[in-house]
Amino acid sequence: MLTPADCQVIEGQTAADEAEFYAAVQRAINAGAWSWQGHYGRTMMAAIKAGDCLLGRVACDDAYGHPIPSRDQVEPGTQGSYAFVAIHRGEPWADRLAALS
Numbered sequence: 001m002l003t004p005a006d007c008q009v010i011e012g013q014t015a016a017d018e019a020e021f022y023a024a025v026q027r028a029i030n031a032g033a034w035s036w037q038g039h040y041g042r043t044m045m046a047a048i049k050a051g052d053c054l055l056g057r058v059a060c061d062d063a064y065g066h067p068i069p070s071r072d073q074v075e076p077g078t079q080g081s082y083a084f085v086a087i088h089r090g091e092p093w094a095d096r097l098a099a100l101s
Helices: 002-009 017-032 038-050 082-087 091-099
Strands: none
Touching: 002 017, 002 038, 017 091, 038 091, 082 091
16 A cells, blocks of 8 residues: 555655665555656656566556556566566565565
C-alpha cells in the first residue's frame, strides 16, 4: 500500500537508501499512480526500464490513457517482468519487490 511516507521518499523530501527508495517506487507502481504528477510517472517508468522495479500486478492506464501492462502481460525477460529485474538486480531484490503490496 502506498503511504504518505512513500510519497515523501519519491519526492526527495525524506532521505532513504536505495532499497527504501525503490520499495516506495514499487508501491507507487502497484498502486497505479500513473495519473499523478509527471514526476511519479517518469520515476516509475525509469525504474522499470532500468530493471530496478517490476510492472504492477494489474494493468492500468497512464495519465494520457495509454495502457500500462501488468508484469504478467509482458514476456519473461522483458522490461517490467520479474525475470528482467532478477537479471539486472538479482533474485533476492526481485523477490522483495514482488512481495510488496
